[in-house]
Amino acid sequence: MIHSLFLINHLGDIFLEKHWKSVISRSVCDYFFEAREKAVDPENVPPVLQTPHHYLISIYRGKLFFLSVIQTEVPPLFVIEFLHRVADTFQDYFGECSESVISDNLVIVYELLEEMLDNGFPLATESNVLKEMIRPPNILRSVVNTLTGGSNVGETLPQGQLSNIPWRRAGVKYANNEAYFDVTEEIDAIVDKSGTTVSAEIQGVIEACVKLSGMPDLTMSFMNPRLLDDVSFHPCVRFRRWESERVLSFIPPDGNFTLMTYHISSQNLVAIPVYVKQSINFFEAGSCGRLDITIGPKQTMGKTVEDLKVTIHMPKAVLNANLTATQGNYTYDCTTKMLVWDIGKLNPQKLPNLRGSLSMQTGVPNPEENPSLNIDLKIQQLAISGLKVSRLDMYGEKYKPFKGVKYVTKAGKFQVRT
Template sequence: MDLNQPPGENYANPKVCLFHVLFKATALAFYILSALFIDNFVIIFVVTVLLAALDFWVVKNVSGRILVGLRWWNEINDFGESVWKFESLDQETLARLNKKDSWLFWWTLYLTAVAWVVLGIFSLIRFQADYCLIIGVCLTLSVANIIGFTKCRKDARNQIQQFASQTIASHVSSTIQSAFSVVEFTREKGRRMEDVQQQPVIASPTHYLFQIVREGITFLACTQVEMPPLMAIEFLCRVADVLSDYLEGLNEDLIKDNFVIVYELLDEMIDNGFPLTTEPNILREMISPPNIVSKMLSVVTGNSSNVSDTLPGATASCVPWRTTDIKYANNEVYVDLVEEMDAIINRDGVLVKCEIYGEVQVNSHITGVPDLTLSFTNPSILDDVRFHPCVRFRPWESHQILSFVPPDGQFKLMSYRVKMLKSIPIYVKPQLTSDAGTCRINLMVGIKNDPGKMIDSITVQFHLPPSILSADLTSNHGVVNILSNKMCIWSIDRIPKDRTPSLSGTMVLETGLERLHVFPIFQLGFRIQGVALSGLQIDKLELKL
């Protein structure tokens, strides 16, 4: 949040600001200077309290309403009960209030209370208990205004959230109606909603829905015209990445707690249905990420908006993903290869399919605007490459090198796929035999091709067939758990050197079944650090400042 006012901006209500400060200063000045000229404690008490009460009345009934659009009062309702009222102007009127007036109001309100506290400490040190009575009354009046206007400000924040909720609701009402029309269409076609929810693209006679799921949160986009599906899905991925970066996580509670910022981000990222600004670097200059300091400053200044009044400098740059004023004491850059293996092995142990899906992740902390060149020893094995916008395509097309000006911080430089791998580092050997209403299972896991690095986080998962009533499974290494949905999870972690991990046990079939007719599919997961299973290697990284 920018506390500095734009050049040339003046106070909108200078006379009100003057009296707002004058009454506070008069009460403090009289109390401090009265000891030099007046010896009568009663006179000091009466005059100081009257000045503080006058300041209390001016702040509560005049300056609070004009400078920040807030007011609070007490009234007796129809039942004879004392009721406190806290109100604020509507959101549009609050947005038009002068920021400098608000800044002066909140700072003087808090500093006055601090000044009375300091004077009270001096009175205690000097053992002047009678003067502590004066300070107690004045501090009570000051704190009462702070509490009252703070509660009023919470009402203003609720108004802003309601305004944002109503605005975004009006924007997405047609999308929700379209989604319901697609749901009804799928029901008419007799398709299961579970199957529809797993589809990234859903088509109906009138609308197209695009969806992704991140951390249990569904991001949905709707259009009435046909468009490239990858464009909508990529935009939804950008939205999810930006929200995760801003909120330092992604879940339902974080989105609810920061709903105003979420709406502000969506308003900047999409304009009239078209993706506009999706670079996190530019968005951070336009909208400040939420933090404790910004929340405290918003309370002091009375401004809850995180949107900057100035246009980010990177918007007019040829490299909008990076600003030019970045400085570091030590320049450093880290490059990591993160790969996932997708393999299918049939019941005979033959490798049917084996592919690698990988990413080149970069963490850059370099001063200025550096130019990096990254080359691989064997780039010919890469297929289906996908680059960050910072990558220049022509050097890759001609020489298969990555030339780019990196964003600041961590980002995904490129993604790729490596096809037709011939082997995997781990083997799985399942054996199932069934007879007389029972089924025996024996499952072994071991190292097939040693990658030279430690293999850990090994897990085996499989669903028990529907015809299984109960199962008694044990293992000689690791932990076996059977969940309520009949999912069996065998957590091995690391393979010991002295024995081969194995799982065995008996499963009871339904009454009337002699043999098992539907066999489970075993899913193996593992992790290896320090090695790329695809064989991809980085040759060199050149830096030009």
């Protein structure tokens, strides 16, 4: 299925490649580089590209492109899911998925790729199984391996590989049994100049950190499960029970994993947490412009908006910005034409405002060079969709674990049209 895998950084450099069936020249990536140049943002690169002799399927994670080369036609989503599993495995093993970390652990990276793919077909993709075969890196093990010439490869086969529950290893024991779940939602929205919402959607994910002894069987119930649309589950979830009762029933993996992802469309009236009043004008006479932006809370359910940041891509004609911010700080990069206003925590009593003049090289810029305004934010203890976990029960074990659920709302692709 997958013949080769290339890891490419945001500068377009190939810093790692792995081949399974046959060595494919790096020149096949030229088709990908052409598509990357045409895309405005890295996220806009088409995930599937067709070349005269290959298919290129890629994902973008942590400022890295995971590019796979396919010679025969296969289901693209199957390959995309596997690439996300590879990125998740690197994240779990090394704490982050970045070029520097991967380059520092090349031996383990190649060992993982060799186990995850057998002759081009996915084999072992569960983190619990991989950790029994290839031990995660630590300082002590690295020193011992250097002195003795050993490796991180285990000497015994993993027990879960032959089990009907391959995502959980046997004999798990903890002194403190706990299960925590993070419900994180990202808002993708487009707001026009008058403040009217053009489109708004929510991408949600439930991340789990489960450290329970034995073989626990968990159930999670929601107050309003009808909100959920286009759901995707971890293999541990019993799908038939979800279809009939709208209850998540599962034997969890050990450690961190993604329990579920979901999508809420604009048909469900997605609430926008902040409003933006903006005015960006360029004068025909002279070489200057005016900017005035005000942001305030809208639908926050009484929660505080944190890490608020406004990013504006200015036209090429803008040379500098002389502005005054009532809250936070702003920076303007003359090279990238990027204006960043870092507000921080939003104070409802005193709305932050940024206003001032823009010095320009020429008069009015071309219409296609209108500024694009993007917003980034975070709201703790709030799921903007209204999703709530009502119950979390455990069966199969006699102890009482510590349980907790945390809600976070973030801005995804939040754009205000100027």
